[in-house]
Amino acid sequence: DQQVKQNSPSLSVQEGRISILNCDYTNSMFDYFLWYKKYPAEGPTFLISISSIKDKNEDGRFTVFLNKSAKHLSLHIVPSQPGDSAVYFCAASIIQGGSEKLVFGKGTKLTVNP
Amino acid sequence: NAGVTQTPKFQVLKTGQSMTLQCAQDMNHEYMSWYRQDPGMGLRLIHYSVGAGITDQGEVPNGYNVSRSTTEDFPLRLLSAAPSQTSVYFCASSYGGLESSYEQYFGPGTRLTVT
Numbered sequence: 001d002q003q004v005k006q007n008s009p010s011l012s013v014q015e016g017r018i019s020i021l022n023c024d025y026t027n028s029m030f031d032y033f034l035w036y037k038k039y040p041a042e043g044p045t046f047l048i049s050i051s052s053i054k055d056k057n058e059d060g061r062f063t064v065f066l067n068k069s070a071k072h073l074s075l076h077i078v079p080s081q082p083g084d085s086a087v088y089f090c091a092a093s094i095i096q097g098g099s100e101k102l103v104f105g106k107g108t109k110l111t112v113n114p
Numbered sequence: 115n116a117g118v119t120q121t122p123k124f125q126v127l128k129t130g131q132s133m134t135l136q137c138a139q140d141m142n143h144e145y146m147s148w149y150r151q152d153p154g155m156g157l158r159l160i161h162y163s164v165g166a167g168i169t170d171q172g173e174v175p176n177g178y179n180v181s182r183s184t185t186e187d188f189p190l191r192l193l194s195a196a197p198s199q200t201s202v203y204f205c206a207s208s209y210g211g212l213e214s215s216y217e218q219y220f221g222p223g224t225r226l227t228v229t
Contacts, residue, residue: 032216043118043204043220044157089156093216099145099164101172102218106156
């Protein structure tokens with residue numbers, strides 16, 4: 001049972017336009033949501049996060065929106081740059097067994113074309 | 115700071131062989147974890163540790179063993195390698211506390227092939 005879903009395996013956008021990556025979740029006990037970015041042959045790197053008590057968090061070109069009633073979050077990148085081409089993982093944090101654990105989605109491969 | 119380091123970068127094993135994947139961090143993080151990444155499967159938690167001497171199972175622990183004798187090191191042992199363990203393995207660390215898994219720092223990964 002997949003608790004964090006990224007239904008789009010890939011996304012292609014033009015440089016300068018907006019990239020919107022989507023993520024859905026099923027467990028209402030998740031208390032924190034994160035986006036990670038991964039380049040080939042490297043480990044994932046943290047990008048941006050949002051607490052479950054907020055609906056928006058912005059950091060430069062990156063904004064994450066959370067809609068708790070729909071159990072949906074999205075990552076907006078504006079403007080998109082070729083260096084943003086990577087796999088983006090959505091992750092959700094939950095307390096289990098007395099410690100926080102991250103549950104990851106399958107990832108969306110973003111390609112930004114010059 | 116070197117951050118999170120993993121060795122080896124690549125490894126080929128025969129079915130039934132055992133080996134240890136090494137992971138070390140120099141950030142004095144309490145929380146460390148191992149994930150595997152398979153095509154189309156995202157990252158799945160194998161084992162994790164909230165501090166030296168404390169380990170617990172994640173989502174896919176079978177066939178793997180861990181120990182945490184120091185804050186810095188968190189090795190992952192494959193007891194008897196199987197082709198199903200062919201994957202890319204990532205080690206990660208983060209600060210301790212209730213929000214211990216937030217903003218995890220990942221190593222560069224170990225690509226393991228079991229034939």
